Amino acid sequence: MTAPSLTHVKCADCPIRHRAVCARCDSDELELLDQIKYYRSYEAGQAIIWSGDQMDFVGSVVSGVATLTQTMEDGRTQMVGLLLPSDFVGRPGRDGAAYNVMATTNVMMCCFRKRPFEKLLDETPHISHRLLEMTLDELDAAREWMLVLGRKTAREKIASLLAILARRDSSFDKANFQTESEFELSLTREAMADYLGLTLETVSRQISALKKAGVIVLEGKRHVIVPDMGRLLEEAGDDSDGGLLA
Amino acid sequence: MTAPSLTHVKCADCPIRHRAVCARCDSDELELLDQIKYYRSYEAGQAIIWSGDQMDFVGSVVSGVATLTQTMEDGRTQMVGLLLPSDFVGRPGRDGAAYNVMATTNVMMCCFRKRPFEKLLDETPHISHRLLEMTLDELDAAREWMLVLGRKTAREKIASLLAILARRDSSFDKANFQTESEFELSLTREAMADYLGLTLETVSRQISALKKAGVIVLEGKRHVIVPDMGRLLEEAGDDSDGGLLA
DNA sequence: CGTCCGGTTGATTAGACTCAAGCAGAGTGG
DNA sequence: CCACTCTGCTTGAGTCTAATCAACCGGACG
Structure with missing residues (x-):
C-alpha cells in the first residue's frame, strides 16, 4: 500500500466548489474552511473508512466514485x-463510522478535521x-432505493441502476431528457449486485437480457450506450418523470 | 369523512416537546413556533398527505402511528x-409531497404553516x-432498512421488524437491554408486508413460524411478547448491539 | 506460459409468490 | 336473535424467479 498523497488546493479552484457542502459559503467562510481542510487521495479498491473506525475527519468526494x-x-x-x-x-x-467507505475508482477527498468542522457547522x-x-436529498435517494430493493424484479433493478448512472454520469446538462445517453460503468458486476440486493450472476444475466432486447448497447464490458432513455425508464418500471420533484 | 378536529395546545404542555424538531428551542423560540402551529387529528386509515399534493404545512407526529x-x-x-x-x-x-402519508392508528399532528416555518428555519x-x-437519524434508519430489504430472508425480515418495534414501542427506558419485551403491533399484516418487501401471506407464515419456534408469543393477533430479545436479534441476523452507534 | 480476475452461461434448487379456500371476530340489518 | 357480510388473517398447493453450484471465457500480468 502506498502512502496517501496529501495536498492542498485553494477552495476557489475546487471543481466541486458550487455543489458540495461549501456551496453557499462566501469568501470569508471559504477561508475558514480552507484552514481546516486537506486533500487526500485513495487508490481504486482501497478502503477509505471501515465501519466502527474512529473518524477524525468528515469531507467531500472531489473526484472519483466511492461506495x-x-x-x-x-x-x-x-x-x-x-x-x-x-x-x-x-x-x-x-x-x-457506521459504514464501510470504499474507493471504487481512484478517489480524491477534501477532508475537514472533525472537531473544527463541527464548530464551524454550529456557527x-x-x-x-x-x-x-x-x-434531505440523500434521504430521498435512499427511500427511492428502498422501493427498488423491496418491490422491483431483477430486470427492473438493473434498468433502474442504469437509469440513475445515465442521469448522473453522462452530463445531463439541461432538462435531463435527451433520448440518448452514454456513460462509463464504474461499478463491477459484484458491486452492482451489492447495490441491488442480487447475486453477480443475476446481474450478468439481466444485463445480457437487456442487451439482447436492444434496451442497451455495450462496447466492451463497461461502456454503456442507451439508445432510448424512455425505453430504459419503462424497463425500470418508472413512469416518465423518474420521481424527481421540485 | 368527518371534519378534521383543529385545536391548539401550548408547546410547554406538548408530549413531544423534548424530542421533536422543537427540542432545543428556548421559551422565546417556542413562542414563535406557537404562533404558526395548529394541532390536527386524523382517523385510523385516513390519508394525511397524498404524493404529489401541494403541501401547505410541515409538522410533527404528536401521537399515533403513520406510514x-x-x-x-x-x-x-x-x-x-x-x-x-x-x-x-x-x-x-x-x-x-414525494410520498403518501397514511394514518395507521388515530394520529395527532402538530402542523406548522410552511412558509413561516421555513423562515424560522433560516433564522x-x-x-x-x-x-x-x-x-441524519432518519437517513441511518433508511440505510439500515436497505440491508434488511436487500439481503435478509423473509424470516430475518420479520424478526428485524419485530425487533425495531419492540425497541421503540415498549418503553425501553434505560440501556435498552431487558431480555424480555412486550408490545402492541400497530401494523396490519399487509402494512408489514409493504414495509418488508414481502407479500402478506409470507408475513403471516413467518410470524406463525416464529411463534411455533417460541421466539415470540402472541396474545390475540396483535399483542406480541418477546421472551428473549437476544434470541429475536439472533433470528434477525443482527449481532447483539443491533447496529446502534454513538 | 500459467494464473488471476472479472465476467458469462448452464443446470439445478430453494424460497417466496400466486392463487385459492377457509376461519374468527366485528358490525349490520332484517 | 340470527343470517350475512366484511376485514384481517391463516393455511395449502403449485409455480416461478432468483440463488446456488459449477464450468468456462478472455484479457492482464508476472
Missing part, C-alpha cells in the same frame, strides 16, 4: 450509498443549511 | 418510513440544527 456498504457477519453485504463528486462523507456529532448557517439540504 | 409509502403504477407499494411520535413530516423547501439555529440531526 457506502454495510456487512452482516456471514458476509452478506448491501451497498447503502453511492458517493459521487460533491457528496458528503461522515456524520458530524458521531465519532464511530455558520451557510454550511449547516447546505448540509441539511444535501442530507 | 410513509411509495407506489408504482401497477399498485406495488413500498413503505419507506414509519412515523412515530416526534417524527417530522414534510420537506422544507419543496412544495410537492433559528436551534431548529435547523435539530432538524439536521433528526434527518
Whole structure:
C-alpha cells in the first residue's frame, strides 16, 4: 500500500466548489474552511473508512466514485450509498463510522478535521443549511432505493441502476431528457449486485437480457450506450418523470 | 369523512416537546413556533398527505402511528418510513409531497404553516440544527432498512421488524437491554408486508413460524411478547448491539 | 506460459409468490 | 336473535424467479 498523497488546493479552484457542502459559503467562510481542510487521495479498491473506525475527519468526494456498504457477519453485504463528486462523507456529532467507505475508482477527498468542522457547522448557517439540504436529498435517494430493493424484479433493478448512472454520469446538462445517453460503468458486476440486493450472476444475466432486447448497447464490458432513455425508464418500471420533484 | 378536529395546545404542555424538531428551542423560540402551529387529528386509515399534493404545512407526529409509502403504477407499494411520535413530516423547501402519508392508528399532528416555518428555519439555529440531526437519524434508519430489504430472508425480515418495534414501542427506558419485551403491533399484516418487501401471506407464515419456534408469543393477533430479545436479534441476523452507534 | 480476475452461461434448487379456500371476530340489518 | 357480510388473517398447493453450484471465457500480468 502506498502512502496517501496529501495536498492542498485553494477552495476557489475546487471543481466541486458550487455543489458540495461549501456551496453557499462566501469568501470569508471559504477561508475558514480552507484552514481546516486537506486533500487526500485513495487508490481504486482501497478502503477509505471501515465501519466502527474512529473518524477524525468528515469531507467531500472531489473526484472519483466511492461506495457506502454495510456487512452482516456471514458476509452478506448491501451497498447503502453511492458517493459521487460533491457528496458528503461522515456524520458530524458521531465519532464511530457506521459504514464501510470504499474507493471504487481512484478517489480524491477534501477532508475537514472533525472537531473544527463541527464548530464551524454550529456557527455558520451557510454550511449547516447546505448540509441539511444535501442530507434531505440523500434521504430521498435512499427511500427511492428502498422501493427498488423491496418491490422491483431483477430486470427492473438493473434498468433502474442504469437509469440513475445515465442521469448522473453522462452530463445531463439541461432538462435531463435527451433520448440518448452514454456513460462509463464504474461499478463491477459484484458491486452492482451489492447495490441491488442480487447475486453477480443475476446481474450478468439481466444485463445480457437487456442487451439482447436492444434496451442497451455495450462496447466492451463497461461502456454503456442507451439508445432510448424512455425505453430504459419503462424497463425500470418508472413512469416518465423518474420521481424527481421540485 | 368527518371534519378534521383543529385545536391548539401550548408547546410547554406538548408530549413531544423534548424530542421533536422543537427540542432545543428556548421559551422565546417556542413562542414563535406557537404562533404558526395548529394541532390536527386524523382517523385510523385516513390519508394525511397524498404524493404529489401541494403541501401547505410541515409538522410533527404528536401521537399515533403513520406510514410513509411509495407506489408504482401497477399498485406495488413500498413503505419507506414509519412515523412515530416526534417524527417530522414534510420537506422544507419543496412544495410537492414525494410520498403518501397514511394514518395507521388515530394520529395527532402538530402542523406548522410552511412558509413561516421555513423562515424560522433560516433564522433559528436551534431548529435547523435539530432538524439536521433528526434527518441524519432518519437517513441511518433508511440505510439500515436497505440491508434488511436487500439481503435478509423473509424470516430475518420479520424478526428485524419485530425487533425495531419492540425497541421503540415498549418503553425501553434505560440501556435498552431487558431480555424480555412486550408490545402492541400497530401494523396490519399487509402494512408489514409493504414495509418488508414481502407479500402478506409470507408475513403471516413467518410470524406463525416464529411463534411455533417460541421466539415470540402472541396474545390475540396483535399483542406480541418477546421472551428473549437476544434470541429475536439472533433470528434477525443482527449481532447483539443491533447496529446502534454513538 | 500459467494464473488471476472479472465476467458469462448452464443446470439445478430453494424460497417466496400466486392463487385459492377457509376461519374468527366485528358490525349490520332484517 | 340470527343470517350475512366484511376485514384481517391463516393455511395449502403449485409455480416461478432468483440463488446456488459449477464450468468456462478472455484479457492482464508476472
